[in-house]
Amino acid sequence: MKKLSCLSLLPFLCILTGTPAMAQSESNSRKPFALADVRLLESPFKNAQEKDLEYILALKPDRLLAPYLREAGLTPKDSSYPNWENTGLDGHIGGHYVSALSLMYAATGNKEIATRLDYMLSELKKCQDNYGDGYIGGVPRSKQLWQEIAAGNIRADGFSLNKRWVPLYNIHKMYGGLRDAYLYAGSEQAKQMLIAYTNWMLKLTSGLSDAQVQEMLRSEHGGLNEVFADVAVITGDKKYLALARRFSHLTILTPLEHEQDKLDGLHANTQIPKVIGFKSIADAGDAQDTAYDKAAHFFWETVVHNRSCVIGGNSVREHFNPVHDFSSMINDIQGPETCNTYNMLKLTRQLYLSDGRADLIDYYERALYNHILSTENPEKGGFVYFTSMRPGAYRVYSQPQTSFWCCVGSGLENHAKYGELIYAHAADSLFVNLFIPSELKWKEKNISIVQQNRFPSEEHTSLTIHAAAPAKFALQIRYPSWVKAGTLAVFVNGRKQVVTATPGDYVAIERTWKEGDVVTVQLPMQTTFEELPHIPSYVAVMRGPIVLAAKAGTEGMTGLYADDSRGGHIAPGIMPALQDMPVLVSDDNKDAVVIPAGDKKNTFRFASKVYPDKYNDIELVPFYTLHDTRYIIYWHKLSQEDLQQDLDRLKKQQEQEAALAARTIDMVAPGEQQPESDHFIESDKSITGIHRNRHWRSAKGWFSYRLRNEASDAATLQVTYYGGDKNRHFHILINDKPIAEVKLDGTKGGDFFSAGYVIPDGAAKTLVVKFVxxxxxxxxxxxGVRLLRK
Structure with missing residues (x-):
């Protein structure tokens, strides 16, 4: 690669990560350090980075490139990877891979990573040149698709566009990859490819009305508006900012700018990248873009404070649960998705760089330790898709040659960029945001700062100044919200400093710093309990910013390391019954007490009663350290009086669920994006919606799913309806053979109900269920659509 240095790109990097040129004069704005200026030191984060590097190098570039070569009319050098990479989302990991290589090169300077990046870009350039108009993509039958779009033939819903699996989302990954290759690795070739690719989109949509573009945006499209705003900053050409505004989804933007939360039931990670784009437009634009900025701020506030659980993650089954009903967070095994938090941290960083608020870092820290760090196996390096909050759940890890989910793509990036917000600066102030062992080179001041600690095992950190000559600046140390007022202490060369700051602010120490100065910060942590939103009977335990959790056995963890099946990212093992999980018993309804577990570092136990007695000595440790095990994060807390009544309720509920689960062969949640995609939905004249917090799909034409029947023992098709539907007349077919004619007249009332239909021949390994x-x-x-055995 001709140029691999991001030092000269810092002005662009500042802008593209949320520090707009127009905001630089504002007193609250912050500037990031280039990722290449921060090196991680020994810590769990450094280990995660190293495991990520191994995973990146285990992937074969020619297999990732195969879809791009195919669509460009060139001969692939190897076969495509399996899983999502050859079943419709072909090429999406390739874009993430270019980003991950760029980030990892900046973070480590690893030469093999640089060679990989150079090869990826050269092969992608061949694809772009051969395609001939600037396009680069692995979307199946790309030419036909984009010809249809350019002609105004647009058929969109959440999971597809013109019967392709979210192609705009797919190509956004390569847009982002090229941008990152320029910003983080300094590739001029990537910059020119990115501009040509953006010009392709300009031309593609030039004949479409704004309404047609908005129709396209009904399909998941990642953060295309973000990248187009970035291209406007890189080139200085406002036509790309106009394109970014055009690709901003008004259905989401409008309520957010009016501070209205209309997010219930929406596919969560479809929305977050759109909002990152809103903030990018606001930062790159002018006064007309205040609505975009307002929307981004309100979205962050409502998602973080109203829609997130203790680890900083959000969503159940990939969708925002009802804002006042978090029961599914406890009951479902498909809890917060890693991609969601990956994107929430991107948005948080944007907001911090323009606002400088310490509470933004409080959230960033919580989500970084308790979700992102926890989603990579520290020994084998696999990535996690869902982190369930259900007591007794376990998580599935990806493998380099089988697993190509979205959370593998974002996972490749996550652990390469831990250094991006440990520090920031503004004028003559250096902000220490995170207490992660690292070395910073502040070139403007000709100094370096080494931060060392064993946090959170030890409640302090130290910063050593190395200066070629004395340098005057203010060292601004974050006073975390989890440290009690008046308890944070700062020492400079052993001398205690006066601290007037309060939690949620920064402690400023302004002086002329010289070689060898040492700043020590004491960060006393408290143990606190945090309720699951709107369900006070479930609590999580925190030690400072760290979520504590307990092991809950290793039995029945089938599929712990994922195969290449479409649903391999979901834990398939039987989940323990909730009534069999430990309960914290507190007759006076006060918080249970947590005390150290002997002399073990960062290990605790409950001092109060735990039911049943066998759990009294259960140990609590940082959640991010628990892997290859079932776990408990949220604890059921009841009074002695309510204990038996609640256990009886849970037992009855569990028996019903277990009976149905035992008969279930396969199932689909209609209207939910990923379950439908995993069952290869096809449709004509079909729509989706949400009623009483449940998703549905209907059609004036037809729609179908492919259900698995590996044991050839299907006996009944169970379909769930709403009793109020009327004037509905349709047929149900299985493998093109009618099995039922259904007429609904609305007389079933205002409740949901299920009907069963006998499957005449349930021996086929795959059953295509069609509603016409x-x-x-x-x-x-x-x-609901569920395939049942006898």
């Missing part, structure tokens, strides 16, 4: 409207009618809203 009859005589100009419409199918019912279908709320």
């Amino acid at each position: 409207a009859v005589d100009g009618s419409e199918t019912a809203g279908i709320y």
